[in-house]
Amino acid sequence: MKLAVIGNSHAACFKTAWDELLLSHLGIEPIFFASPGERLRTLQIEGDSITTSNEQAAQDIRFTSGGLSSIRVEEYDCFLMIGLGYRTPILDRRLSRAVSALAVEDCVTNSLCFHVLSLVRELAGTKIAVACQPYPTSQTIAPPLLPAEEVTQIANRKFKDRNVTFYHCPSECLMDNGYSIKQDFLVGAPRLAHNQRKLSRTFDGVRNFVHMNTQYGKLFWEKILTEIDL
């Protein structure tokens, strides 16, 4: 079974986690298409494929996928979007339900993630899952907060409109506020880099305040593989 994993820099820990878990025996073959930041905003449909005319993004795609220049949608049984700018919005619990729902909806529809999954949807009804982008630990998250579970439920409804399954960050990784990631999952985070043939295992010192580590990737894979019917 071929799984297209499309993501931004947060895809790095999913790659290193996959390599360590050696899950190939499940019959799943993930192909990564990753590019940092918003570069994949340049993705567009060309025939039966998703491609980009942006040279840097194209280079990233070739690098992370092992040489592919486009995503031929019909070749994949399932798509997994990682990060791509959609974070579960942090909402004040004093907001009305109407405003909360609109805020989540706007966050979803304006995200790069939604842009990419819409391209996939245009070409195929293939199964799509979305893994939430984590919050950097430096993010100030002050109460009173609407619980992340409630925000996730609203997001789920929006994603389900497109027949997409959404996953908030694994509960084991979350701090008590339900949004931030515990410090343990920040140590030794891998990054996307072009200095090796595959995703870099270059670790950026002791602590990366934005990206998560391989352990985080493992837990997220377990959550997805447990819940999704591949």
Added chain:
Amino acid sequence: MHPYQTLDEQFFWATAVAQRSMFDIDRLWEPKFNIGKQAKVVTFGSCFAQHIGQALRSRGFNWHIAEPGPAGLSPQNAKKYNYGLFSARTGNIYTVSLLEQWVNWATGIRPMPNEIWQRDGRFYDPFRPNVEPNGFTSENELLASREAVLEAFKECILESRVFIFTLGLTESWINSKSGDEYPMCPGTVAGEFDGVRHRFVNQTFPFIRKTLSEVVVRIRELNPKIKFLLTVSPVPLTATMSGRHVLVATMESKSILRAVAGSIRDEFKDVDYFPSYEIINAPPFKGAFFEPNQRNVNHVGVAHVMNMFFTCLETTFSHEASQVKPSPGLATSRSHQHLAKISTPGGGQENQPANPENDVVCEEAILEAFSEKESL
């Protein structure tokens, strides 16, 4: 020799007004105090105040929004739900007595009344009837929202350096029993009108002056560094309950508000008045800054007012305001040709504001829907 002989040309009608193009009439304001780019400025008041905040932001000033919409909410939805129109989600504060209510509620002098209106299973705040266009889902949701707005309004009072307030109306509606004032007549935007419970009050000069003076003193007690800038909305009344013709009622109301603003400016060292009302309404401007309905101020008028504001600040304090280009939504004041197009009857789209995103949210205009006459 008499004292007029030594006066500058700005003090003579002929040289300051009659011999000039309307766009060259300048130096209409000599600000008492500077507004630095870092100074936290908050804006409240009538519909026209919304333009001031947006203009401040577009020029790089620190327009403080204490109650922003949630991150990610689109600008269209934020505006629909009254986020970012004023510094807190109070909705329009048309009268100085409404401002006094907000100050009292936010600072704990009085609790916010527990009156809540219901319609079709939805809950409406009588004191902000339009902030949730479809009402709240429950009383608790409404009360939680009140908690947020009071907290934000209090922050504005305590932490801002400049408090800009636009006086809009003298006509008001109050609860006969409690004396609480509503921003809109019950039954228009929400609620149900009751001739016994709801009473019309056309506020007088002495009442408005006393109330505004007390508000200034009260806020300054809490925040001694705060300065006030008053303006009077140039927007005419949508409708009047005064029993007088709406044009006469409009002129009377605005004259009272204008006189109060000037009087309070003269009483307090740290209170100033900016003449946006005059810039739009004075005879030399020939009504050119109004939309075809002769009520809404067109975008050229708004731009002219705000350019005058920043130019006067710069002239007085060698301010850096002019070095910052306004956003594309704000036209320059000398757009004669543009104004000519705007004023052309049947000018098609040119009769519409250039940037609808900059339109103000004005509940008072809803009254127009209750007029049986065809509106423009």
